[in-house]
Amino acid sequence: MTKRNVSVAEPILGKQEYENIEQVLDSGRFLQGPMVEKFEQKWAEFVDVEHAVAVSNGTVAIQLALNAIGLEPGDEVIVPSLTFGSTATAVVHQAGVPVFADIDRDLYTLDHTDLERCLTDRTEAIMPVHLYGHPAEMDEICAFADEHDLAVIEDAAQAHGARYRGEQVGSIGDVGCFSFYATKNITSGEGGMVTTDHDDIAEQIRLLRSHAMPDRDNHVDLGYNYRMSELQGAIGSAQVDRLAEFNDRRREISERLLKELSDIDWLEPATVRDYVDHAYFWAPIEVDPDVAGMTGKEIWEELQERGVETRHRYVDPLYEQPVFREHRGFNSEFPWSVNENDHDYDLTLPNVEAVAGNTLGLPNHPGLDDADVDYVIDTVQEFSETLE
Numbered sequence: 001m002t003k004r005n006v007s008v009a010e011p012i013l014g015k016q017e018y019e020n021i022e023q024v025l026d027s028g029r030f031l032q033g034p035m036v037e038k039f040e041q042k043w044a045e046f047v048d049v050e051h052a053v054a055v056s057n058g059t060v061a062i063q064l065a066l067n068a069i070g071l072e073p074g075d076e077v078i079v080p081s082l083t084f085g086s087t088a089t090a091v092v093h094q095a096g097v098p099v100f101a102d103i104d105r106d107l108y109t110l111d112h113t114d115l116e117r118c119l120t121d122r123t124e125a126i127m128p129v130h131l132y133g134h135p136a137e138m139d140e141i142c143a144f145a146d147e148h149d150l151a152v153i154e155d156a157a158q159a160h161g162a163r164y165r166g167e168q169v170g171s172i173g174d175v176g177c178f179s180f181y182a183t184k185n186i187t188s189g190e191g192g193m194v195t196t197d198h199d200d201i202a203e204q205i206r207l208l209r210s211h212a213m214p215d216r217d218n219h220v221d222l223g224y225n226y227r228m229s230e231l232q233g234a235i236g237s238a239q240v241d242r243l244a245e246f247n248d249r250r251r252e253i254s255e256r257l258l259k260e261l262s263d264i265d266w267l268e269p270a271t272v273r274d275y276v277d278h279a280y281f282w283a284p285i286e287v288d289p290d291v292a293g294m295t296g297k298e299i300w301e302e303l304q305e306r307g308v309e310t311r312h313r314y315v316d317p318l319y320e321q322p323v324f325r326e327h328r329g330f331n332s333e334f335p336w337s338v339n340e341n342d343h344d345y346d347l348t349l350p351n352v353e354a355v356a357g358n359t360l361g362l363p364n365h366p367g368l369d370d371a372d373v374d375y376v377i378d379t380v381q382e383f384s385e386t387l388e
């Protein structure tokens with residue numbers, strides 16, 4: 001087999017992105033102009049919501065969403081323990097307290113059966129993450145939120161175009177948050193979007209993202225500069241048109257990889273519920289280190305050496321990260337994190353512990369051709385034979 005180097009993620013840019021960028025450069029207007037507006041309109045239409053508000057990245061999308069649902073200092077937000085850090089750091093940035101829930105053993109998304117344990121008199125919101133592109137169990141999560149009068153913020157940063165029971169993610173909870181970071185299903189370089197059907201939430205986010213200035217002279221709230229630039233809007237608005245096509249190819253590649261590798265005894269392709277459309281941000285497999293005789297990290301290194309780049313995350317639960325364990329921030333500690341409920345994050349959650357460090361994402365981006373996919377399959381199979 002001739003060696004190849006198959007990358008795990010690559011932005012795919014076309015003629016329209018270049019033309020849009022040229023248009024922005026010619027216009028001399030770099031902020032909050034027609035390109036950002038076009039991106040917002042197209043994204044609202046795609047997600048099927050009333051409002052899409054563009055911001056600088058996915059992390060601040062979450063921060064502003066938390067503000068707009070009315071989070072106050074010391075209020076608690078239930079988040080899954082195995083996800084990218086900013087799901088939880090954004091809560092702290094907004095003066096809230098992340099409360100870490102276990103994950104579903106099969107789906108890796110927030111375990112709704114653990115919500116009751118996490119609920120306190122300070123709980124204000126639940127933030128499910130549609131991890132790796134598979135929607136979280138929204139029916140159960142929203143039912144729990146309704147029962148306890150909590151907001152639901154969907155962290156859809158990894159799930160552009162995923163559907164749960166026919167509904168686009170980002171349109172199911174009160175607010176949805178997306179990231180358009182360079183490796184995502186579509187990109188704007190850096191970028192984020194907040195989606196909602198609530199006029200008041202959209203209005204608050206529009207105000208806060210630009211210094212909370214409704215006019216040239218007044219700052220009416222604690223605002224930020226979290227705007228999206230026209231250059232980002234130029235790329236993003238062109239990419240939206242290609243998302244369905246990109247996702248079709250991602251799905252085709254991922255389904256083929258997961259099917260053809262399913263006989264290997266040291267790995268388990270991730271579960272996909274039949275009532276979802278997976279966005280396959282990842283083509284995830286779970287490694288059994290006892291059967292493989294190697295850790296997830298060692299396998300990741302081996303495959304890398306053989307020319308197959310994979311993702312290997314999330315290795316440590318968020319409740320073990322120093323930032324949360326030691327309440328590290330603000331050159332001091334979180335002043336509000338040790339509230340009357342005293343969350344010390346000294347947790348050992350069974351499903352999180354079983355999964356952490358054992359998931360790998362195979363290369364599945366739409367820029368791969370069939371020969372690349374063949375190479376990934378052959379390489380993983382060949383590597384497997386060395387383990388026997």
Ligand SMILES: Cc1ncc(COP(=O)(O)O)c(C=O)c1O
Nearest residue numbers: 057058059084086087157179181
């Ligand atoms: C689950 C999740 N939430 C939030 C974010 C934050 O997005 P950004 O990198 O655009 O700030 C990411 C980014 O990768 C993510 O994967």
